[in-house]
Amino acid sequence: MTSPETIDDNVGRICNMITYALEAAVPKSRDPTHLKALPSRIANLLKTKNRVRKNWQHFRYPEDKRLFNELQRLVHIEIEKWTQSTWDDKLSKMTVNDNSIWKLTKWFNSSRSYSVPTLRNNDTVATGDQEKAEMLSNHFLSVHTDALARGNASFVFKPSASQSEVFDEVIRPKLNHFFKGNDSLVFSYGTSNSGKSITMQGTRDQPGIIPRVVHVIYQSIHGHTDTELKLKPYKSCQATIFNERERKELLDEKSAIFESLHSSLTESHDTSLSGISRNMPL
Numbered sequence: 001m002t003s004p005e006t007i008d009d010n011v012g013r014i015c016n017m018i019t020y021a022l023e024a025a026v027p028k029s030r031d032p033t034h035l036k037a038l039p040s041r042i043a044n045l046l047k048t049k050n051r052v053r054k055n056w057q058h059f060r061y062p063e064d065k066r067l068f069n070e071l072q073r074l075v076h077i078e079i080e081k082w083t084q085s086t087w088d089d090k091l092s093k094m095t096v097n098d099n100s101i102w103k104l105t106k107w108f109n110s111s112r113s114y115s116v117p118t119l120r121n122n123d124t125v126a127t128g129d130q131e132k133a134e135m136l137s138n139h140f141l142s143v144h145t146d147a148l149a150r151g152n153a154s155f156v157f158k159p160s161a162s163q164s165e166v167f168d169e170v171i172r173p174k175l176n177h178f179f180k181g182n183d184s185l186v187f188s189y190g191t192s193n194s195g196k197s198i199t200m201q202g203t204r205d206q207p208g209i210i211p212r213v214v215h216v217i218y219q220s221i222h223g224h225t226d227t228e229l230k231l232k233p234y235k236s237c238q239a240t241i242f243n244e245r246e247r248k249e250l251l252d253e254k255s256a257i258f259e260s261l262h263s264s265l266t267e268s269h270d271t272s273l274s275g276i277s278r279n280m281p282l
Contacts, residue, residue, distance in 0.1 A: 039082060042075065046075060052068045056068050069192045163202050163206045163207060163212070164206075166199070167209060175213060
């Protein structure tokens with residue numbers, strides 16, 4: 001290197017080599033194309049849902065749980081609507097000129113094969129699809145045999161079953177059993193948003209179990225009610241006569257009780273028993 005120009009060229013060459021090595025060593029990260037910015041209303045719903053969920057996890061208030069379930073359902077609906085509208089907008093903007101419609105068609109027609117890896121259970125190895133399916137089936141049958149998780153269903157209703165059908169088949173026999181002087185219990189059990197409230201309360205057109213039970217109870221007493229009021233007020237005066245010794249023992253006992261209460265008060269005596277005096281006999 002006999003001149004300043006040669007030194008500058010070599011320095012520039014070294015800098016280029018370092019830059020190239022840095023770019024080659026650090027992989028470039030691209031934002032996923034399937035993750036798009038959510039609208040502000042959905043983002044705010046997600047923040048509110050997460051805040052309510054945190055309150056439910058900390059304080060366990062039933063109101064927070066109900067609000068969290070409602071927000072979760074609302075977020076799911078809003079995301080579905082937004083996804084569908086985004087897809088419709090994408091389809092409406094596709095044209096043949098920019099090859100966008102052909103790219104989408106190629107993406108749909110591309111083969112995507114997701115193969116389950118080789119499975120092993122004890123000394124048995126499954127390599128084929130049929131063998132893997134049978135091994136998974138046998139495994140699920142073996143692990144889901146807990147007797148506590150099983151139950152017997154006396155009635156199974158289709159989704160099209162009406163409220164009256166459920167009431168006549170299940171509740172009315174128990175109600176008649178109850179009218180005969182026997183105990184009877186009816187309660188709803190299930191996951192959130194599974195239809196427990198609509199089954200118990202119903203609607204104005206299709207009353208649920210509770211309104212129908214009340215209606216049957218009032219029907220059962222028809223003809224057994226009195227048209228005239230035969231109940232009269234009952235007055236009673238109950239008194240106990242104490243002699244002087246018994247009265248003194250009673251007052252001493254109550255005084256000891258008030259003394260124990262008085263000793264637990266604060267120095268300012270800002271706590272009192274409303275309506276009770278110290279020498280008042282109980």
